[in-house]
Amino acid sequence: MTLDPEQLGRSKSDLAEILRELRKRAGLTGDRLARRCAMSQSKVSKIETGKVTPTLVDVERILTALEAPRELVAEVTALARIANTQWQDKRSSWRRGLEKRQAELAYLENTSSDMRYFLPAMVTGLLATPEYIKASLDNSPGDTSRTVTKKLERQAVLYDTKKSFTFLLTEQAVMWAIVPRPAMVIQVERLASLSRLPNVRLGVLPNGTSPARGPMNTFTTYDDRLATVETFAGRLVFQDPRDVIQHLAIFAAYERIALFGDEARAFLAGCVRSIIHDL
Template identity: 55%
Template sequence: MTFDPESLGQSRSDLAETLRRERRRAGLTQTALGRRCNMSQTKVSNIEGGRITPTLVDVELILETLGASGPIATEILTLARSANTEWQGDWHSQRRGLDKKQNELARLEAVTSEFRFFLPTMITGLLATPDYVRASLSRNSGDMSKTVAKKLERQRILMNSSKFFTFLLTEQAVRWPLASPLVMTMQIDRLASVSRLPHVRLGVIPLGVVGPVVETPLSVFTVYDRRLVQVETNTGALILRDHRDVSAYREDFDRYTSYATFGDECRELLNEWSTFFTRQRE
């Protein structure tokens, strides 16, 4: 499905208004609709007031109860899908201050138990050394010191043994020369070190692997529990909350994982790539 980023913010209010209109057309009160859908009247009221975003399952159940079908059902389901999608443009984030984005990520990470990072292009901030972080932000104008500090502060979450992390990187992501050979050597050595944490699973997909990875476009994405997926693009990020989207990305992640190398074999590759950069310094 294609999303118009500018329309996503309006989708929740449009969905709320349309659902309210269809309920009234069906001659049902909020209480009666809630009883038939196994929802509380409060939840129905919050959905119709735009205070909460219903899942697609909620909306499908409401449509079935109301007997809605045809074009109106299609319209409502389209609105529901858009309402469960958020667009965070890079330009808007920069105007607000990139450190604010780091605060939002920290709050999300605090309530997440299982993380899945798919990294086909570069190393994520949670794994980055200070110099690598600074290099990754070099194209941004202005003072990035607050953003760098926030990114590094967020790394403390890796020490929380109650959370489980899986990082999946392509060889290209690890070896892309974002910074000097010295910085790259230190960065790859950090990956090897983090991979030894008992609640962290870090794998790499070497170049030359033949499989489904090369058959589909690769985007950076992170799955937070079964709650949401953040998919990064060249100009921003899509936040997908619909369970079908989350499940689809979890399935993609599992498929990519089957082509990755972990443990000692992974660390052997990391050591080989680190040595490559070390030799460039000689």
């Protein structure tokens, strides 16, 4: 399915309008439809007014209750999937201010209990040293000092033992040298140190590991309710459970072949020795 950013913006209102019109064509009241698909009448009303975005499962239940033809089911469920996807382009983030993005991430972290980070290219901000964070923002416009501060403040969440974090890093992500080599030594040693936190699992995928599929994108899952995928131009936010489950399954496949615990720390120690050798 091709996702047009403009379509992403229109899809929620379009979906609400289509579902409302289909109910009326079927000659059903909102209350009768709610009973047919085992939903509350207030939820049906909120879906039809666009106040609530239905999941694919919700939409399928409604369409089944309405006895919609197969071709219409395919069209409306495709629209529902788009409605459960958000596009956030980088230019808009820059215009709003990068620190606002940090506030959004802090909210997601504070309202989630199980977070998983797939990192094929670089170290993420939660694991990064101040120097690494500054270097990662070199291509961002304007004064990034407040963003650096916000990123560092967010790292406190790692010490909340009510939450669990799993990070998977490829060897490239560990060794991507965006800071001078002495600073890279400190960064890699920080990874090893954080891997000892009781609620943090840090896995490494060395070069030569043979996964079933290539590590294409950085992505994060927040519990089983949301997944974000990073691209050069921006990020996609998936809220439909099926999309989130798919990302969790991809994560689990890599998790099964990653190094953890003492094996991961031994690998990281070898990375440090390699960096020092090249100084």
